Amino acid sequence: MATYKKRGFKPKNKEEEAQIEEHDSTTAEVFNTLDESASKTEAWVQKNQNYILGVIGVIAVGVLAYLGYHQFIQNPKEASAANELFYPQQYFDQALASETEKDSLFTLALNGAQGKYGFLDIIEEYSGTKAANLAKYSAGMTYLNLKQYDQAVAQLEGFSSDDDIMGAMAKGGIGDAFSQLNQQEDALDYYEKAIAHSDNEFTAPRFLHKAGIVALDLGDKSKALEYFERIKEEYPNSQEANNVDALIGLAQN
Secondary structure: OOOOOOOOOOOOOHHHHHHHHHHHHHHHHHHHHHHHHHHHHHHHHHHOHHHHHHHHHHHHHHHHHHHHHHHHHHHHHHHHHHHHHHHHHHHHHHHHHOOOOHHHHHHHHHHOEOOEOOHHHHHHHOOOOHHHHHHHHHHHHHHHHOOOHHHHHHHHHOOOOOOHHHHHHHHHHHHHHHHHOOOHHHHHHHHHHHHHHOOOOOHHHHHHHHHHHHHHHOOOHHHHHHHHHHHHHHOOOOHHHHHHHHHHHHHHO
16 A cells, blocks of 8 residues: 655654655656656647648638538528529419410420529529429429420439428329339339338328339239228328229239
């Protein structure tokens, strides 16, 4: 056990005196080692201070550049893109409501008019913005309505969203395009992705129904039956549930 000196303390014998001297020597060595380490650290810092300051400077410049980019470039770009998106979206909405001018209005939505951008312009000019991402969705749906199915697939595959409904609608839209191209295996794959993306009351029964129909067309009655029964059990109040019993009968035969 170590022995510590106190004021007025005198060793009782030579053994105790030797212990005290050994302790003092060890303590001195520790402090000497700490002093040497501190000196070496200080010397290293002095020798490499330009490098250290350079690294700190690079980090500071990077942070400032990131903040500046978002403050003075990205944020204004986002605002401008969102403003531009308003105009083609109006044409798109009018096309959906129109009975006679759908194709012309959809074309205006894609390409713009009267000096205003269309969806395709926004995708190109405002790449990386939220508005450009939404424009890909709208462009894909526009191409789908214009029966340009390859273009619909290309745009919708470039769209990404965490929103349950929009994400499912995009994948289901790709399924619709593949179905029209008579690529039923691909159509079924994307309908299944749409189902997996969301279980809301709007999109889930819709794409369960489409997946079941395509599965029947492919001769996979067991898979079709699974989807139709899910509609009946999980979404009994949906529009798709109205004729699901007849579809279940088809899948069972």
